[in-house]
Amino acid sequence: MTLIKGCKRNSRSLGVSTTMDEKTRELTRMWMSAQPIVASFVSSMVSDFTARDDIMQEIITAVIESFDTYDPSRPFIAWLLGIARNQVGLYRRKLSRDRGLFDESTADVLVDAFSHVSLSDVRRLEFLQDCIERLSDRDRQLCDLRYGQDLKPSGIAARLGTTANNVSKALQRIRDQLRNCIELHVARTERA
Amino acid sequence: MSIDADWLINGHLDGSLTIAERAALAEWLKASSENADRFARSVMLHNRIRVHYDSLRETEKKVDSIRVASTPRPQYSRRSIAAAASLACVMLGAFLYLTQLSGPSPRAAAIAEFHQLVIQGRRPADRTYRITFVKDPSDRPENLGKNSKNPENKPDDPANPGNEPMLYVRDGRQFVYSRKALDGRRFIIGGNGQQSWAIKPDEPVEVSGPLHFTEGLPAGLYLAPVLSFFDGQEKMLLNDYNIELRNPTKSTKVFVAVKKPDTKQGPRRIEISFAGISGQINEMRIWPETPDHRRTSHTLIQLVSEQRLAKNWFTHEFHHPDHPQNSDASI
Incomplete structure (x- = not known):
């Protein structure tokens, strides 16, 4: 919250004069390209998808409110991650108990790590859809239960009559498989 | 990266870590920027899979809205x-x-x-x-x-x-x-x-x-x-x-x-x-x-x-x- 307040104070001194439509267009363009990185940062801080979506809504609101204060000489993603960091902090304070969030110092490390993610890293993930289609039926079923129905390993295990440990291992293997598949696609594209 | 770190990262993505395991993951992340970068890439993939299934779900909702629900569910032979x-x-x-x-x-x-x-x-x-x-x-x-x-x-x-x-x-x-x-x-x-x-x-x-x-x-x-x-x-x-x-x-x-x-x-x-x-x-x-x-x-x-x-x-x-x-x- 302190960052946002600080930004508002700066906006008055900067005297931004762009029209609303131009600003909206620019913000939309920049947000669309950076949004996957911000969403991933929030996902790294909260494993619950619903909580992540709630926080993302708060971030969008804060970004719109404080876009006047954005200094174009600074990296946009780093600025967004600063806002995201604050919103995750606000979410943390609303919780009555620990819900699996990292502490402040780990959050700083993650902000730094996600600041280094490039837009080309984001574009590499465009190959994901093809890679998911190449999974076996069983693996796609696991992905659907985990990502489509938002079930945790224990819930998936209950559905499939296996153990949570087996499901966790299978999900880890599937992610490795998808990562390798994407790498192969990228390598082929670069060779072509 | 050790097998334990892979396990911790995936456990974090699935929300199944214990408090002690989460603390171990936090320490591992803080140990080096390479670790944090590796973690960030894993989360990027995880997040993108979620986006993929979100879009599938939205498509299914649109289809369901125009016909009687007949959503395919897992079949057990x-x-x-x-x-x-x-x-x-x-x-x-x-x-x-x-x-x-x-x-x-x-x-x-x-x-x-x-x-x-x-x-x-x-x-x-x-x-x-x-x-x-x-x-x-x-x-x-x-x-x-x-x-x-x-x-x-x-x-x-x-x-x-x-x-x-x-x-x-x-x-x-x-x-x-x-x-x-x-x-x-x-x-x-x-x-x-x-x-x-x-x-x-x-x-x-x-x-x-x-x-x-x-x-x-x-x-x-x-x-x-x-x-x-x-x-x-x-x-x-x-x-x-x-x-x-x-x-x-x-x-x-x-x-x-x-x-x-x-x-x-x-x-x-x-x-x-x-x-x-x-x-x-x-x-x-x-x-x-x-x-x-x-x-x-x-x-x-x-x-x-x-x-x-x-x-x-x-x-x-x-x-x-x-x-x-x-x-x-x-x-």
Whole structure:
């Protein structure tokens, strides 16, 4: 919250004069390209998808409110991650108990790590859809239960009559498989 | 990166780390920027998979909005069910053997009895249960009023027991749940193991996958001893609840399950009374979860008959209002 307040104070001194439509267009363009990185940062801080979506809504609101204060000489993603960091902090304070969030110092490390993610890293993930289609039926079923129905390993295990440990291992293997598949696609594209 | 770090990252993505494991992951992240970068790439992939499934879900919603729901659900082949059942029997046998060797703990004894109840529930038979919503005298009027906006959830009028909902179960796998709202309209959901369906007044029949309409059942998927839809379903209750067995040496035993504090889904408390020798369930009581824990009304499921039902009883066609066998609306 302190960052946002600080930004508002700066906006008055900067005297931004762009029209609303131009600003909206620019913000939309920049947000669309950076949004996957911000969403991933929030996902790294909260494993619950619903909580992540709630926080993302708060971030969008804060970004719109404080876009006047954005200094174009600074990296946009780093600025967004600063806002995201604050919103995750606000979410943390609303919780009555620990819900699996990292502490402040780990959050700083993650902000730094996600600041280094490039837009080309984001574009590499465009190959994901093809890679998911190449999974076996069983693996796609696991992905659907985990990502489509938002079930945790224990819930998936209950559905499939296996153990949570087996499901966790299978999900880890599937992610490795998808990562390798994407790498192969990228390598082929670069060779072509 | 070590295998442990991979395990921690994936555990974090799936929300299954313990506090100690999460602390270990945090330390690993802070150990080097390479570790944090590796973690960030894993989360990027994880997040992108979620986006992919979000877009699939949105597409499915649009398709569902223009036709009767027929969402494909996971199908369980006879072979996989038989294999899982065989494995479950072997596991149960091993479990019982081990508990006899070491002398069962109270929890182990409760688990063993629970598994026997589930096996008993799958014995080929048609069973009819009466569902009663039992008001507790200590219920505060303001709490009871919270349900008044939804007449379908209100307890039936004790003066009119004919309105009590009924649950019909075949072989522990197929079901029909029929209930009347206070305005007399009847709602029926059911399933024959291959598909589930719902009949609502003045609406077309909805048909979907085998689990889709089970959400309308009291206690949903926590009914395993009465109704279990897939092998391993009973583990949900054993994982999510603290369990104990009362009156363990008497002719009527009571299995008590109280939801663990960190469990979100499921009712607050379940009690199952059963005959000690035969394992026949006499009644099951279910206390719903409430935000303030003040309401103590519960749902009572009582076995009233094991009379054979019509062969096609568990198909939705049998329960259509215009079906000739259903003209007296006896269900």
